[in-house]
Amino acid sequence: MRAVRRPEVRLPRLEPFGSGELESEGDYDGVEFRELDLTAQEGRGARFMDCGLYGVALDETRLGRARFIDSVLDGVRGVGTDLAEATLRDVEVIDARLGGVQLHASSLERVLVRGGKIDYLNLRRARLKDVVFEGCVLVEPDFGGARLERVEFRDCVLRRADFSAATMADVDLRTVAELDVARGLDRLAGSVISPSQLLELAPAFAAQIGVRVESPGA
DSSP, X not given: OOOOOOOOOOOOOOEEOXXXXXXXXXXXXXXXXXXXXXXXOBOTTOEEESOEXXXXXXXXXXXXXXXXXEEEEESOEEESOBOTTOEEEEEEEEEEEEESOBOTTOEEEEEEEEEEEEESOBOXXXXXXXXXXXXXXEESOBOTTOEEXXXXXXXXXXXXXXXXXXXXXXXXXXXXXXXXXEEOGGGOTXXXXXXXXXXXXXXXXXXXTTOOOOOTTO
């Protein structure tokens, strides 16, 4: 297993975001967004460099193809946030409470997702490289067709995960507290699991290859 390279975000002195709304293709450098309601705002294609988003509401916020670089998202919350085809590089996402967030066809590199809960995370056809999910709860995450390289799931919960058509290289699942794979069990090649996880998944693995497990005389 090659070690995951974690982000090392050191934000400069930030300037508060003024009044007004996000702008499509907007350029935000060294800006602090604190306790703001950005519900349903349009920031498609915007660039966030050295930014901090703290306690921000992102319900239905449109951030498709946005770029987040060397930034921190702490305590963000929302349902239906659109981040399709976005780029996250050297980003920390801390204690997020999100539902139905769209990150399909996105690119995540050196990203830490720590704490919080994300329901119905859509990462279909996304590219994840050097990404850590730590101490968070992911309910029905969709990694269908995604490429995962040097990804670590540490002390987190994966419920009803979908790995259909995903490809993996150096994916560490050994410390997952709850590992529940709904689809794509056959796509775990390239990952490493613990002996106890192997025992828990054994019936599913057997079913995958068509082996029936029965006691003698049954």
